[in-house]
Amino acid sequence: MPEAIEIQLKKGALELCVLALLSHQDSYAYEIASRLADAIGMGEGTIYPLMRRLQGDGLVQTYLVESSSGPPRKYYRLSESGRKTFEGQKDAWTSFSGAVDQIVFGGAE
Numbered sequence: 559m560p561e562a563i564e565i566q567l568k569k570g571a572l573e574l575c576v577l578a579l580l581s582h583q584d585s586y587a588y589e590i591a592s593r594l595a596d597a598i599g600m601g602e603g604t605i606y607p608l609m610r611r612l613q614g615d616g617l618v619q620t621y622l623v624e625s626s627s628g629p630p631r632k633y634y635r636l637s638e639s640g641r642k643t644f645e646g647q648k649d650a651w652t653s654f655s656g657a658v659d660q661i662v663f664g665g666a667e
Contacts, residue, residue: 568600574651575600576608577636577644580618584635609634617643 575598579590587609591602612618617640622630636644 568598569604571598571651572600572604572608573612574644574647576605576612577617577640577647580634580636581641581644584633586623586631586633590634612640616640 572594575594576590579585579593585593587605588602590609591600591605594600594605595602609618613620613634616637618634619637620632620634623633625631
């Protein structure tokens with residue numbers, strides 16, 4: 559896949575992926591970045607600004623957890639608004655990706 563297209567696809571899906579991960583369990587930014595790097599090859603540097611934006615938008619809340627290997631870790635969890643946003647984005651993604659699949663693989667006219 560051409561690199562520019564791949565980057566744009568990843569950027570477009572990044573917020574949805576972060577919200578999805580947090581819908582399953584609370585997590586800290588480095589753990590989220592690691593999971594996204596493994597799953598879709600997304601770089602760590604893109605996660606921290608996104609996490610700050612999600613917090614500023616009220617979609618996530620934070621709390622500190624003591625760590626035996628260093629300073630306390632800032633954990634993120636979905637707020638009620640974040641859960642509603644995730645459900646809306648998930649529905650939109652399902653509809654959009656299904657339509658794209660139909661065009662690409664189903665020979666839609």
